[in-house]
Amino acid sequence: MLYIIKNSIILIIFLSIGTGVCAQDSSIVIKTGHIDSSGLFKLLYVPIAVPAGITKIEVKESYNESGNPDKNVLNMGIYDPRGYTPANPLGFRGWSGGAKKEFFIQADQASTGYIPGKIQKGLWNILIYPSTIIPAGIDWKLEVKLIAGKDNNEFKVSPTPKSINNKPGWYRGDLHTHTLHSDGKRTQQELIDEAKEKHLDFIISTEHNTNSANISWGLYNTENLLIINGEEVTSTQYGHWNAIGLNADTYIDWRFTPEQNRIGQMISKVHNNGGLSVINHPFFNVKYINSFYYDADLFDCIEVWNGTWNGLNDRALKWWDEQLRQGKKKIAIGASDTHKKAGSPNYLGVPQTVVYASGLSKNAIINGIKQGKAYVTSMDDMDINLSLTAESQNVGLGDTLLLKAGQRFNILLRVKNCPDTIVTLHSALGILKTIAIKTSDESINWKLNGDAPTFLRVEVRNAQGDLLALTNPAWLNIN
Numbered sequence: 001m002l003y004i005i006k007n008s009i010i011l012i013i014f015l016s017i018g019t020g021v022c023a024q025d026s027s028i029v030i031k032t033g034h035i036d037s038s039g040l041f042k043l044l045y046v047p048i049a050v051p052a053g054i055t056k057i058e059v060k061e062s063y064n065e066s067g068n069p070d071k072n073v074l075n076m077g078i079y080d081p082r083g084y085t086p087a088n089p090l091g092f093r094g095w096s097g098g099a100k101k102e103f104f105i106q107a108d109q110a111s112t113g114y115i116p117g118k119i120q121k122g123l124w125n126i127l128i129y130p131s132t133i134i135p136a137g138i139d140w141k142l143e144v145k146l147i148a149g150k151d152n153n154e155f156k157v158s159p160t161p162k163s164i165n166n167k168p169g170w171y172r173g174d175l176h177t178h179t180l181h182s183d184g185k186r187t188q189q190e191l192i193d194e195a196k197e198k199h200l201d202f203i204i205s206t207e208h209n210t211n212s213a214n215i216s217w218g219l220y221n222t223e224n225l226l227i228i229n230g231e232e233v234t235s236t237q238y239g240h241w242n243a244i245g246l247n248a249d250t251y252i253d254w255r256f257t258p259e260q261n262r263i264g265q266m267i268s269k270v271h272n273n274g275g276l277s278v279i280n281h282p283f284f285n286v287k288y289i290n291s292f293y294y295d296a297d298l299f300d301c302i303e304v305w306n307g308t309w310n311g312l313n314d315r316a317l318k319w320w321d322e323q324l325r326q327g328k329k330k331i332a333i334g335a336s337d338t339h340k341k342a343g344s345p346n347y348l349g350v351p352q353t354v355v356y357a358s359g360l361s362k363n364a365i366i367n368g369i370k371q372g373k374a375y376v377t378s379m380d381d382m383d384i385n386l387s388l389t390a391e392s393q394n395v396g397l398g399d400t401l402l403l404k405a406g407q408r409f410n411i412l413l414r415v416k417n418c419p420d421t422i423v424t425l426h427s428a429l430g431i432l433k434t435i436a437i438k439t440s441d442e443s444i445n446w447k448l449n450g451d452a453p454t455f456l457r458v459e460v461r462n463a464q465g466d467l468l469a470l471t472n473p474a475w476l477n478i479n
């Protein structure tokens with residue numbers, strides 16, 4: 001047996017409520033157990049019976065952490081009586097992964113990562129989930145305080161505005177951010193303030209396995225900053241993906257294995273919200289192997305650039321390029337995946353995805369990304385514009401140029417605020433053109449025959465070979 005729940009101790013304490021009119025019971029439930037190494041990545045639900053009259057739940061988790069060189073990590077979340085199975089997660093009330101050892105939930109507020117609301121009587125389930133286990137195993141303890149009292153007014157979902165303006169243009173955003181609602185170190189306000197300092201037009205909020213930030217962005221003064229709801233659907237075992245463009249109260253479950261073939265249903269749920277699915281940092285380990293185990297063909301986008309440029313990103317870029325060559329129209333995006341504390345070196349917006357959209361709104365930005373009208377850059381003021389022309393046609397990123405076999409067409413490329421760099425033009429045949437640019441406003445004009453390439457995209461690198469920008473493709477349809 002993987003788990004032993006050794007005992008359950010219930011201590012009854014008494015609290016006087018009000019002025020002696022009535023007294024309701026509060027109690028402490030203690031559960032302990034041991035998980036041996038075979039319990040790695042196994043979901044363990046610890047049931048807690050909650051009687052009527054309870055208005056606050058406090059949970060404290062403790063376990064033996066230390067080992068050498070590894071240590072135990074026991075992730076944690078909770079479900080109320082409405083349901084806790086992956087097929088019926090209606091009772092989802094929050095997740096903190098390995099970032100917290102204690103949390104509370106009550107009607108009007110909850111710890112970050114958790115969903116405030118009334119405490120229903122019935123069977124709650126605390127989910128504990130080991131993502132690393134030392135040879136000695138994990139000796140765990142959950143101390144659950146069930147506190148009786150008077151209910152405050154229930155928290156109301158406060159979603160962020162879905163639209164700032166309807167002006168067509170290029171908008172700069174960070175598509176992958178964390179706050180204290182998962183394992184980030186910023187508050188929501190600090191993330192807003194820094195996004196404004198960086199002159200970002202939008203950010204996407206992507207906490208690990210919870211929508212607790214999404215239900216509260218509307219409480220903050222975001223002014224001209226668009227916040228789009230998302231979730232980083234995080235399985236330590238099978239990979240991370242971002243659901244972006246969600247409704248504030250949508251929760252996407254992470255507990256499916258690739259063999260269960262449910263990921264398509266999860267992605268449909270994202271699409272029904274008007275959103276997109278993104279494979280995150282597919283090469284996220286020291287071995288440089290692809291660590292994404294779900295069916296990649298089901299996803300809309302690939303995060304080819306996560307944080308500071310490095311070899312893992314380079315590998316992801318090659319993987320995306322291989323898929324383009326196979327005719328798979330995956331959209332490339334880049335994002336900081338920032339977890340930093342406010343005031344530390346600020347990697348918010350490094351890199352950022354710049355999207356052509358019909359306005360600064362959730363629907364327009366998501367639509368711009370979906371169409372591939374987007375490029376990625378690590379520079380706050382760098383602009384790149386690729387257009388293809390043939391006779392009366394003039395198309396840009398994400399568009400398709402229609403050509404007859406052998407027909408000549410023009411490529412116009414403009415690169416601003418990125419001097420002393422190397423620009424390369426890529427197609428299904430590899431690199432077609434390379435040019436060094438010197439100034440901060442360069443226009444390049446090439447002519448090609450519509451023979452072989454099925455797409456054209458651009459990369460800009462510095463002298464050391466680090467990527468500074470890349471575009472999504474413009475497509476060629478040759479008859």
Ligand SMILES: [Zn+2]
Pocket residue numbers: 232240280281
């Ligand atoms: Zn991740």
Ligand SMILES: [Zn+2]
Pocket residue numbers: 176178232337
């Ligand atoms: Zn992340």
